[in-house]
Structure formats: structure tokens, C-alpha cells
Amino acid sequence: MEEKKNNGNKWFKPLLIVAIIAVIAFVIYKQVTNMLFGGAVAVSMEDVYSTIKACAPALIVAGVVIVAAIVVSVAVMKKATKTKKLIRWESVIAVILAVVVAANWICLDIQYSLLNKVLTGSKGLSEETRQASLDLGEEITGEGIVLLKNEGNALPLSTDTKLNVFGWGSTQPTYGGTGSGSVNEESAVSLLDGLKNAGFELNDELSKFYTDYRADRPVVGMGEVDWTVPQPTMAEYDEKNIFENAEEFSDTALVVLTRSGGEGMDLPDKYSTDCNYNKTQQGGDVIYSTNEDDIDTNKNYLELTNREQEMVDRVTSEFKNVYVVVNSANPMELGWLDDYENIKAAVWCGGAGETGFNALGKVLSGEINPSGRLVDTYVYDLSATPTSNNYGNFTYANSEEITGSEENVAKFVNYVEGIYVGYKFYETAAVEGLIDYDSTVQYPFGYGLSYTTFDESITDIEDDGTNITLEVTVTNTGDVAGKDVAEVYYTPPYYNGGIEKASRNLVEFAKTDILEQGESQTLEISFAYEDMASYDDQVNKSYVLEHGDYEITLNTDAHTVVDSKTVTVEKDIIYNDENDGKRSTDKVAATNQFDDARGEVTYLSRENGLANYEEATAAPGNVEMTEEEMQVYIAKNTFDAADYDDPDAEMPTTGADNGLTIQDMKGLDYDDEKWDKLLDQLTVDEMSTLVADGGFHMVGIDSVNSPETTDCDGPAAISSNFNSSIKGSAFPSAVVIASTWNKELAKERGTQMGKECNELGVTGWYGPAMNIHRSAFSGRNFEYYSEDGTLSGFMGGNEVAGATEQGIMTYVKHFAMNDQETNRTNGLCTWATEQSIREIYLKGFERAFKDGKSLAVMSSFNSIGARWAGSNSSLLQSVLREEWGFHGAVDTDAMDPLADFYMDLNSGIRTGLTHGLSMTGGDGLIENTDQAGTVIALREAAHENLYAVANSNAMDKETGTPDWVKIFIGADVAVLLLLAIGEYLVIRNYRKEN
Structure with missing residues (x-):
């Protein structure tokens, strides 16, 4: 009986071991998949395949040893017991040794960078810092909420009002957007809680009706897009007696309308498959x-759905007092707000971040007096904008000829409106009689x-011929x-x-302090004459301030003037070397750099x-791309290093022993002679790795003692794709920050x-984002400040300045267009x-570098003309470095397969370019490293990267071997020691049996 019992239990231990291994494997699988696919920008399957491919040599070696061990173990079945035992134990030791070698090869070599990002963490935010961030987020939203309508001073509401x-959308509001600009909503104050926290009593039965209808928001992402606006039918409302019960609760209704957007997909300009961009x-x-x-093909996503x-x-037919909250970063068609007598008031509140909806409650109750201003023009008909026919999906008829394949499709978009973007079009069109402004x-x-x-007036003006200063x-x-x-x-x-x-x-703006009843404040607002110059890309090919009268107006919005003064420019001022010299803020005079981006397009004049x-x-x-345009089109299959490199160039010095470290470079000018000596110390492999392996970090360089740094998404909240311990507070989105019109708050x-x-151990911040709201339908408008480059520049430049002063490399993005x-x-x-490139699309970036002193920039996926922005010397060299004086890291956007x-x-x-945002380590991305031209280019890129590092918080980081590597090596030593002991015991036992 005992023998049968033992036989019955002999599988228990193996099954238990298998079960434990399975649980551990499942936990590891969940952690890895969450790391890979749960971040703001999910790693693609192509990245996974590339990673596996890179690990293939180590896996093959381990696999061969394991297979050989199994074969040998089976082959010795008929050998004597002592011999069989020896060979099998030796096979086990060989397998363990092969796995250890493979693990070391993968972890300390092939995938070192990836693992270092995952395993190098932080202790998280201090409670003091986190609370300060939450308070600031609420303050920003409080100043960014815009009061659109308020008939008969219907707002604010008494907190005795039942709502x-x-x-x-009231149960699933938009806190931000999706993609790299997304925020963690788990701990966010909900819109309904924000109202309750302000003291309002809400109809919870009504809210439950919505959550029972649908509890989750439709997905809008790079791989899956569902633009459904969840809303029950009238039959479903009536089935639950919603309106009857609500009327019993109170006579006041608050309608919340929410629209979302995100990275990778623009909002539908037609709410049907007639939309011309209908693929994810x-x-x-x-x-x-x-x-x-x-x-409904006659509607767009930014109108009311049916x-x-x-x-x-x-x-509006059932309730006497109706109020509206528009929760959308994208300007909606809101003409219907004026069609209903019972709609008393409306406010705009974009993505409020983690705590911003508290401010919404306080605005509605009057605890906060709204002072936000719109950052976009709201029109009645979005299908009638100057951009509406030239936004979305357009394919070249000769695409295959351009890209050299059927798979890679050449696309284009024409910025036909020129400089007449947003209010600049509507104000000009009204003056010229093209439109009736009010309709x-x-x-x-x-x-x-x-x-x-408020009463506003210009009480004084000073004009010294260079600057104009207003007292308002x-x-x-x-x-x-x-x-x-x-x-x-x-x-x-x-x-x-x-x-x-x-x-x-x-041209400028300023926000007052809180003014009590009857209180006045005098603001000093100053700007330069050169700030009013236009870019003449046809005749002088430079900035020009033409002669004539310039009316300086004080406005409550772009259309409404409350006071004005006039200054006169007696003669044309041409800002080039042949005439009046460069603008004061430029390093060299600006001249045409983007003639090839004009193309064969008719532009609005x-x-x-x-x-x-x-x-x-x-x-x-x-449309077909011309032969001339194809000559500058950037693609890997058209790249030839000979087009760029000097055939007589000499190989730079590498691997020298000059005794310098990156710490010696802190604060030195970019052109300081010490940099050459430091760069001489770098090896070709170090430079190549520094440039190519740039996904969410800057690699460490042993030869100059440069520490590895961590880079993170995103514009609204610091978040790591690889390390869950790196998680910052969720701020309101950029469009809300801009709507505060408060420069000091932006810097804060x-x-x-x-x-x-x-506190989170982060050096590189992938933000802020500075592109323009060219169209209301841009999926990423939540992440960008405004339709106007001047407003974007002041707000973004101040944000950049605040972060840069803290030692952060702000990867201002997406440079450009x-x-x-x-x-x-x-x-x-x-x-x-x-002209439009400089006056509209580069305007915000310009201030981020000139005023904000950013140490980094992220280039964009798109091309300017036919030349990829990440390989556009006109943009990255002539304008960014030579004209604006920038030095630092220029990253790619994510190197998407x-x-x-x-x-x-x-x-x-x-x-x-200096840095590739590669998700897979960058192996094989740099070619011809035995050629002088390649090494010269790598050296210059390394110089820019290390200059940024030397002037960042990285100088406070410890260098040397990371703790996880020390633990790994310690584990190696322990395993090898155990294997040595095992080998000794196996040999000893074999000899003993003999």
C-alpha cells in the first residue's frame, strides 16, 4: 500500500514545480506585455520581432547546447549507470552554463539599453511636489476655462442649485488625449466629482443611466479607432422615465458635450466613410x-450627432434653465447655442488633467471668475474654412515611381492658405469683403x-524707433x-x-492680477518694430518692415478693438546683410531656405x-510629383553617402587618452577647444551607439564618463514606456494652458x-509640443497650443524656460509642420x-529656442516639401543652428516600422540630426562606419548630444555600473560557484563509484 501511495504521489512534485514555473512565466509575460504595449506609445510587433532577431545569436547558441544535451542524454540510455549518470549531470551543467552565457549576452550586451531603461527606476514623487503639481493643474484649468455665453448673468450658479x-460625456469626459500626450486617468477628479466638490447636488440616477448604458470610452488610438459618440436614444431615455424623474429633481439642466482626439488619427470631417482619411x-x-x-455624411465629428x-x-424643451459645458480641445460648431432660448450660458473646458474638473465646479459656482480666452477661431461652418479641401488624405498618382515600391505610398498636403491661418484669414477676408464676419x-x-x-485703454506709448512700449x-x-x-x-x-x-x-499680451471691484492695474507691454516685419520670400528673400502706418490696437479679442495708436515707418527696413542687417534676435540674417517646399501649388493671395x-x-x-521634386525626395533606397561626404576627408581621431570627462565640459561654449579633445576620446562604436540607440534615453559613454540618462513622454504628464515607477502628475493639456493667456503660469x-x-530621475522630456491648429480636425490639437504662432511661442517658450532652468532637456516637438x-x-x-513656414509654423518653435533656451528638439515624421524633416539641412542647420543659434540634441520622432x-x-x-528614437537599440542603423564621412558626421552629432548632456541635470547623476548590473554579476558569480561545486561533486561521485 505504501509503495502504491508513493507511486500515486510521484507526479505531485513535478506538477507543483511546473505550476510554479507557469505562474512565474505568466507574471513575467504580463509585466513584459504591459511594458511593451501598455505605454503611451505602444511598441509595435515589428519592434518585438526586431528584438527577437537581435537576440537570435545568443538564443541559437543556448538552443544548440540544450538540444545537444537532450540528444546526448537519450543516446546514453544503454550505457552503464555510472557513466549514464555522469553524462546526464554534465549535460545539465552544460545547459545551465549555456543559459547563463546567453542571458549575459542578451542582458549585458544585446538588450542592455532596453533592460537598463526598465530596471533603472526612481522612488517616485515626493508628496510635497505631487501636491504642488495637482494644485497647479487645478489653477491652470481655473484660468483656462472660457465663458462663451452668459445671458442675463445666468452664471454663476448658487451651490443650492440641483443639477x-x-x-x-459627463461620465467619461476628456482629461487630455491619446498617444504620447495621454495622461493617467485612474486617480483623476471626474467631471461629476468636480461639480460635487464645489457643493452642487447632482441627479445620481441620471448619471447611473449613462454608466449603465456604456461605462467605457470608445478607443481612439494608432491601431484602433472608434469615433462613436455614445448617447442613448430617446426611446431608451423614455423607457427609464429619465426626463420625468429629472424634472422632479430640479428645473436646471447642465449638458456636457465631449469630443476626444489622439495621436495617429485626425477627427472625421465627414461622419461617415465619405471621410477621406478612413484608415488607422x-x-x-x-x-x-x-x-x-x-x-451622417452631411455632418462632421465636431457637430452635434443626430x-x-x-x-x-x-x-431645452423640458427645462427652464439649461447650461452647457463643451469638453473638447477641437473647436466645435456651436451655432446651436444661440438657437435655444433656454440655454442661458455655456463654458469651454478642454482636457482638465488630474484635478482640473475641480476648477470647473468652482467656475460654475462663482468661486473662480473665468478669465480664459479662446486659442482658436470658432466658426459656424467648418466645411467652409480655407483648409477644408486641402486637409487629409492625398496620394501622388506616381507614388510607386517616387518610393520605388507598391507598399510604401507617397502622400502630400498643400498648405494653400499661406499665411492666412485662423483669425488671420477671417479678419483679412472681412476687411477685403470676401466674407460677412458676423455670419x-x-x-x-x-x-x-x-x-x-473691465475698461481697457492705452494710457501712454513710448517709441524709441526700435521698441514700442504701451502702458495699458x-x-x-x-x-x-x-x-x-x-x-x-x-x-x-x-x-x-x-x-x-x-x-x-x-504681437503681445499680458494678464492682470485679480482686480477687486473698482481696482485698476497698469500693464507695461513692449515689443520691437522688427516683431512686425513680414517675411518677403519673393523679392528681398528676407524679413522686411515696409514703410507706412502701423495701427497698434488694444483688443478684447482678435476682432474687437477698444483702443488704438498709430506708428509710422518712414522707409522700408530690410533685414539682410546687403541693407539694414539681421534682426536683433538672429545670429545671422534670415534668407530663403525653403524654396523647394513651395512646389507647383497656387497659394491664397x-x-x-x-x-x-x-x-x-x-x-x-x-497630382504627380515632378522629376525635380523627386530629386530631393528622401528615402533609404535613394540615399548615397557620396552625395554628402567629401571624398578627400580625413578620418578623425578616435579612442585618444586625453583624460577629459563630460563633467569638464559643463558650462563651456559649444566651440570651446576642449570639446575637440574630448571628442577625440570617443570610439566609433561609442559614437554610433550614442546616435542610433536613442529610444527614451541617451546612452552612457565610458570613455568620457558620461552617464546614461532617461527620456520620457509626454507633454501633459511624465510617463515611461518601460518603467512604471516613473509616473508624473497629469496636468491639463497644452490647449488649456494656452487658454489661460498667462505667461507666468506657463513658466510655473x-x-x-x-x-x-x-525627482523621477528624468533628463529628457518629450515635450512640449508646438505645432499649429491648422485645422479644427487635427487629432493632436489638444497637445498643441493654438492656431497662432505668437501665442504658441510665448506660452511654449515660457514652459521651456521653466523646465530648462531645472536642467531638463526639453525635446520641443514636432519640428516642423x-x-x-x-x-x-x-x-x-x-x-x-x-513666408508661411516662417511666420506661422516656425514662429512658436523660434521662441522656444531663443527665449526658452531649449537643449533639445524632436523632428517630425513628415517632409517639408519632398525632404524629410529629420534630414532637412535647411531646417536643422540653416534655420535652427545658424539663424537661431541652437546647439543640442535633435531627435527623430519614434522610428516607427x-x-x-x-x-x-x-x-x-x-x-x-543627432539622435534616433529607436525602440530596439539602434543596431545596424548606422552604416559605413569605416568611412571618414560617416565618422565625421557621427562626431558632430555626438558633439551636439554631449553638449546638451553637459548642460543638463545629467551632471548630477552617478556614473559607473548600475545597481541591477551589480546584482546580475553577483548572481552570475553565485551560479558559477554553484556550477563549480556541482561539477566537483559529479566528478567526485563518479570516481567514488569507480
Whole structure:
């Protein structure tokens, strides 16, 4: 019986061991998959395959040894017991040794960088820093909320008011966006909780109705897109007696409308498959709505859906007092707000981050007086904008000839509106009589109401011929305390057929302190004459301040003038070396760099009252890229190093022993002679790794004692794709920060991000993002500040300054003209005039480097003209470094496998790029490292990277062997010691048996 019992239990231990191994394997699998696919920017399967391929040699060696051990163990079945035992034990030892060798090969060599990112963590944020960030996020939202409508001073509401909160979005509001700009919503204050925290009593039964209907938000991402706007049918409302019960609860309704956006996909300009960009970034089908009755080719995503329209109709007919919250980063069509007598008031509140919805409750209750201003122009009809026909998905008819394959498709977009973007078009079109302003524009750029009233006036002006300084006095003439924004614009002289000029241009602004009833504050607002210069890309090919009268206006928004002064420029001032010299902020005079980006496109001109509007803004026809344009098109299969390198160049010195370290370089000028000696110490392999292995870190360099640094997403909250311990606070999105129109608050936010980075062990911040709201439908408008380059520049420049002063390398992105998500990974050819490139799309970036002193920048996926931005020497060398004086790291955007056919580091490092955001270690990305031209390019890229590191918080990091490597080596020693003991015992026992 005992023997049978033992036989019955003999499988217990093996099964237990297998079960334990299975549990451990499952836990590791979950951790790895969460690390790979759970970050803001998920690692693609192609990256996984590349990683496995890189590990193949080590895996093959281990596999061969394991197979050989099994074969040998089976082959000795008939040998004597003692011999069989010896060989089998030796096989076990060989297998363990092979696994140890393979593990060391993978962990300490092949995948060292990846593992170091995963295993090098932080202790997290201090409670003091985290609370300061949460408080700041709420303050930003409080100043960024915009009061759109307030009939009869219907707001603020008494907290005794019971609120029926309608709209499914009230239960799943937008806190930010998706992709690298996303935020962790798990600990966020919900919109409903924000209202409750302000003291309002809510109809919880109504909210439960929505969560029972759908508890999750439809996915909008790079691989899956569902634009469904969840909203029950009227039949479902009536089935649950929702309206009857709500009327019993109170006579007040708050309608919440939410729209989301994210990285990789633009919002539908037609709410059906008629939308011309109807594939996800990774090629999947887009779901426009799972509500068939909402599908409507005559509507876009930024209008009320059919179900929402029915809900609004019903709410406004059933309730006496109706209020609206618009929770969307993208400007919606809001004409319907004026169609209902019972809609008393409306506010705009974009992505509020972790604590911002507390501020929404306080705004509605009056604890906070709203002082936000719109950062975009809100029009009645988004299908009638100058960009509407030239935004989205356009393919070259000769695509295969351009890219050399059927798989890689050449795409384009034409910026036909030129400089007439946003309010600059609408103000100019109104002046020229092209549009009726009041029937076209509902809410102007810079618009926002208050619970009080203000009087603004220009009380003094000083003009020294170089700078203009205004004294603007603002007086609170209302009944409650509040803040106001003084917006200063200029109207330049326009000469028919000459340099293109908008009739109104933001030049400066300032926000008051909180002013009590009757209190005044005098603001000093100063700007330079050269800030009013236009870029003449046709005649002088430089910035020009033309002669004539310049009207300086004090506005409450882009359209409404409250006071003005006029200054006169007696003669043309031409900012080039042949005439009046460079602008004061430039290192060298700006001159044409982007002639090849103009293409064969008709651009909107103000000549003869915008006479070519219909022709210029028409949709493109069957377009082919010209032979001349194809000559500059960047693709790996067209790259030839001989086109860039000097055949007589001499190989630079490498591997020298000069005794310098990166710490010796801190604070030195980029051109200091010590840099040459330091760079001589680098080996070719070190330079190649530093440049190519740039995914979320800057690798350490032993020869110069440079520490490895950590880089992280994202613009709204620091988050690591590899390490869950690196998690920052979720701030409001950039569009909300911009809507504060508060430069000091923007800098404070940058400072706080810097403090969080320092506590989390982060050196490189992938943000902020500086692109332009060219279209309301851009999926990433939440992540970008504004439709206006001046506002973006002031707000972004201050954020950058705050973070840079904390030692952070701010990878300001996406440089440049990444203003739509559709086709961004197809090397999207972006055609524009040089004037619009400089005056609109580079304007914000310019201040981030000149004023913010950023040490880094992230280039963009798209091309400028036909030349990839990451390999565009005009952008990265001529403008960024030579004109603006920048030195530091220039990173790629994520080296997505979809963009592999054109994102080539070999061309990039020869034209100003310094760093590849590779997710797989960068092996094989740099070629011809035995050639002098390649090494020279690597050396220059290494110089830029190390200059940024030397002036960052990395100088406070410890160098040397990471703790996890020490533990790994200790484990190696222990295992080898055990194997040695095992080998000794096996041999001893064999001898003993003999």
C-alpha cells in the first residue's frame, strides 16, 4: 500500500514545480506585455520581432547546447549507470552554463539599453511636489476655462442649485488625449466629482443611466479607432422615465458635450466613410459610429450627432434653465447655442488633467471668475474654412515611381492658405469683403467673457524707433473680482500685389492680477518694430518692415478693438546683410531656405481682395510629383553617402587618452577647444551607439564618463514606456494652458515639470509640443497650443524656460509642420510658402529656442516639401543652428516600422540630426562606419548630444555600473560557484563509484 501511495504521489512534485514555473512565466509575460504595449506609445510587433532577431545569436547558441544535451542524454540510455549518470549531470551543467552565457549576452550586451531603461527606476514623487503639481493643474484649468455665453448673468450658479447633468460625456469626459500626450486617468477628479466638490447636488440616477448604458470610452488610438459618440436614444431615455424623474429633481439642466482626439488619427470631417482619411495609422478600418442613426455624411465629428441633437432638443424643451459645458480641445460648431432660448450660458473646458474638473465646479459656482480666452477661431461652418479641401488624405498618382515600391505610398498636403491661418484669414477676408464676419465667425480668437466687466485703454506709448512700449490701464468696472487679458495686435500697411499681410496680427499680451471691484492695474507691454516685419520670400528673400502706418490696437479679442495708436515707418527696413542687417534676435540674417517646399501649388493671395480664393482653396486634382521634386525626395533606397561626404576627408581621431570627462565640459561654449579633445576620446562604436540607440534615453559613454540618462513622454504628464515607477502628475493639456493667456503660469508649469523630472530621475522630456491648429480636425490639437504662432511661442517658450532652468532637456516637438496626423508616417510631403513656414509654423518653435533656451528638439515624421524633416539641412542647420543659434540634441520622432523606408539616420546625421528614437537599440542603423564621412558626421552629432548632456541635470547623476548590473554579476558569480561545486561533486561521485 505504501509503495502504491508513493507511486500515486510521484507526479505531485513535478506538477507543483511546473505550476510554479507557469505562474512565474505568466507574471513575467504580463509585466513584459504591459511594458511593451501598455505605454503611451505602444511598441509595435515589428519592434518585438526586431528584438527577437537581435537576440537570435545568443538564443541559437543556448538552443544548440540544450538540444545537444537532450540528444546526448537519450543516446546514453544503454550505457552503464555510472557513466549514464555522469553524462546526464554534465549535460545539465552544460545547459545551465549555456543559459547563463546567453542571458549575459542578451542582458549585458544585446538588450542592455532596453533592460537598463526598465530596471533603472526612481522612488517616485515626493508628496510635497505631487501636491504642488495637482494644485497647479487645478489653477491652470481655473484660468483656462472660457465663458462663451452668459445671458442675463445666468452664471454663476448658487451651490443650492440641483443639477441634472445630461450627456454621456459627463461620465467619461476628456482629461487630455491619446498617444504620447495621454495622461493617467485612474486617480483623476471626474467631471461629476468636480461639480460635487464645489457643493452642487447632482441627479445620481441620471448619471447611473449613462454608466449603465456604456461605462467605457470608445478607443481612439494608432491601431484602433472608434469615433462613436455614445448617447442613448430617446426611446431608451423614455423607457427609464429619465426626463420625468429629472424634472422632479430640479428645473436646471447642465449638458456636457465631449469630443476626444489622439495621436495617429485626425477627427472625421465627414461622419461617415465619405471621410477621406478612413484608415488607422496601422492600416485598419475606422469605425465612425456604432450608432447607425448617427452616421451622417452631411455632418462632421465636431457637430452635434443626430442623437445629441435629439437630446438637446428634449432638454431645452423640458427645462427652464439649461447650461452647457463643451469638453473638447477641437473647436466645435456651436451655432446651436444661440438657437435655444433656454440655454442661458455655456463654458469651454478642454482636457482638465488630474484635478482640473475641480476648477470647473468652482467656475460654475462663482468661486473662480473665468478669465480664459479662446486659442482658436470658432466658426459656424467648418466645411467652409480655407483648409477644408486641402486637409487629409492625398496620394501622388506616381507614388510607386517616387518610393520605388507598391507598399510604401507617397502622400502630400498643400498648405494653400499661406499665411492666412485662423483669425488671420477671417479678419483679412472681412476687411477685403470676401466674407460677412458676423455670419461666419461665432467666437473670435482671443474671445472670453467674465462675471465682471473691465475698461481697457492705452494710457501712454513710448517709441524709441526700435521698441514700442504701451502702458495699458485696466479697471474692474463690475461687481466681483476677476482677471482680464490685454491683447495687443497690429495692422500693417498692405500694398496690393506685394508682400502678403494679414489685416490683424497678435504681437503681445499680458494678464492682470485679480482686480477687486473698482481696482485698476497698469500693464507695461513692449515689443520691437522688427516683431512686425513680414517675411518677403519673393523679392528681398528676407524679413522686411515696409514703410507706412502701423495701427497698434488694444483688443478684447482678435476682432474687437477698444483702443488704438498709430506708428509710422518712414522707409522700408530690410533685414539682410546687403541693407539694414539681421534682426536683433538672429545670429545671422534670415534668407530663403525653403524654396523647394513651395512646389507647383497656387497659394491664397490678398491681391485684389483675395480674388483667387476659389482657385487657391479648391481640392487638388490628379497630382504627380515632378522629376525635380523627386530629386530631393528622401528615402533609404535613394540615399548615397557620396552625395554628402567629401571624398578627400580625413578620418578623425578616435579612442585618444586625453583624460577629459563630460563633467569638464559643463558650462563651456559649444566651440570651446576642449570639446575637440574630448571628442577625440570617443570610439566609433561609442559614437554610433550614442546616435542610433536613442529610444527614451541617451546612452552612457565610458570613455568620457558620461552617464546614461532617461527620456520620457509626454507633454501633459511624465510617463515611461518601460518603467512604471516613473509616473508624473497629469496636468491639463497644452490647449488649456494656452487658454489661460498667462505667461507666468506657463513658466510655473514648466518649472514644476522640471522638478518632477528631477525627482523621477528624468533628463529628457518629450515635450512640449508646438505645432499649429491648422485645422479644427487635427487629432493632436489638444497637445498643441493654438492656431497662432505668437501665442504658441510665448506660452511654449515660457514652459521651456521653466523646465530648462531645472536642467531638463526639453525635446520641443514636432519640428516642423506636423499639423495633421493622417499619413504622418508616410513621409507626408508638406507644401507651403517660405513666408508661411516662417511666420506661422516656425514662429512658436523660434521662441522656444531663443527665449526658452531649449537643449533639445524632436523632428517630425513628415517632409517639408519632398525632404524629410529629420534630414532637412535647411531646417536643422540653416534655420535652427545658424539663424537661431541652437546647439543640442535633435531627435527623430519614434522610428516607427511604417516609416522605415524614409527615416534614415545615415542621411539624417549628415544634415543636422543627432539622435534616433529607436525602440530596439539602434543596431545596424548606422552604416559605413569605416568611412571618414560617416565618422565625421557621427562626431558632430555626438558633439551636439554631449553638449546638451553637459548642460543638463545629467551632471548630477552617478556614473559607473548600475545597481541591477551589480546584482546580475553577483548572481552570475553565485551560479558559477554553484556550477563549480556541482561539477566537483559529479566528478567526485563518479570516481567514488569507480
